[in-house]
Amino acid sequence: MDAEIESLAVLGAGSMGHGIAEVAAIAGYDVVMRDIEEDLVEEGYDNIEWSLGKLAEKDQIDQEPEEVLARISTTVDLEAAVEDVDLVIEAAPEDLEIKRDVFADVDAAAGPETIMATNTSSLRVSDIAEATDRPEYVCGMHFFNPPVKMDLVEVVSGEKTKAEVVDAGIEFVESLDKTPIRVRKDVPQFVVNNVLTPFMGEAGYMLDEGDVEIQDVDAAMVFQRGYPMGPFELNDFGGLDIFYHSREQWDDPVPESIESRVENDDLGRKTGKGFYDYEDGEGVNYE
């Protein structure tokens, strides 16, 4: 196979999808970003514009935002998005059936040697790949939130993924100026989230027991361990529903302090309240 990646499509314009499209465009790729509805695509594009503006304001990119934006085209047409690209990165909602449907459609529309990557964070790549007739061309490419700021990307080999596909994925990630790690075993949550979700879960259990204050746990991890965010702040940042769903779908227990907030729709920053209150309160403050 000719494994060189020159063009790509990102399926999904949400927080991961638009971030991945942005990163690829910054690296010089022409990117097609696709979502199922026009307003979702527009929202993703606006978020890229905002982010590029921030990066430019802080001298964190060496190009004009307009140059980067010119490399991004948008569509709601899946077939048109994938029919002529070397790589497709799927960043649809974290639901096995949705992802399998997307992969079946991509399989039908993309060229025979197109690499099909999933940005899943908690599902098995092999379970998604089974929806295609060519699981050897399917790999995981797991970016972290926000993609434009996070250096690491997990490149995951499914049970049937060809070695050349993983190698091409690794090379592509390096071309984005990011650091890939090769995940050789297709276990749910790969490497990072297998360590990160118990970290956030354990903090939740301590809170359930009434042993700690939220801000003290976060301060401990930030000031003692040097983490950019403590476990509660990080859960608020990513969304408590994302954490909850990733545990619950594998029947892993969820602390009551997280479950009750999810039931109350206090999902973190995106709803204005989670462990911290971003609307009526002062947000994160543990100094």
Ligand code: 3HC
């Ligand atoms: N693009 C551009 N700018 C952005 C941005 C983006 N996408 N997101 C935030 N910013 C901006 C903020 O608006 C803020 O701007 P301001 O100063 O003008 O208000 C600025 O960046 C924040 O800059 P800081 O210097 O204060 O912070 P840093 O840039 O040093 O760090 C951070 C911000 C990168 C978010 C850092 O706090 C961090 O690393 N947090 C942890 C994130 C993390 O661990 N993510 C992984 C989660 S797990 C995951 O994603 C798995 C998935 O599968 C669920």
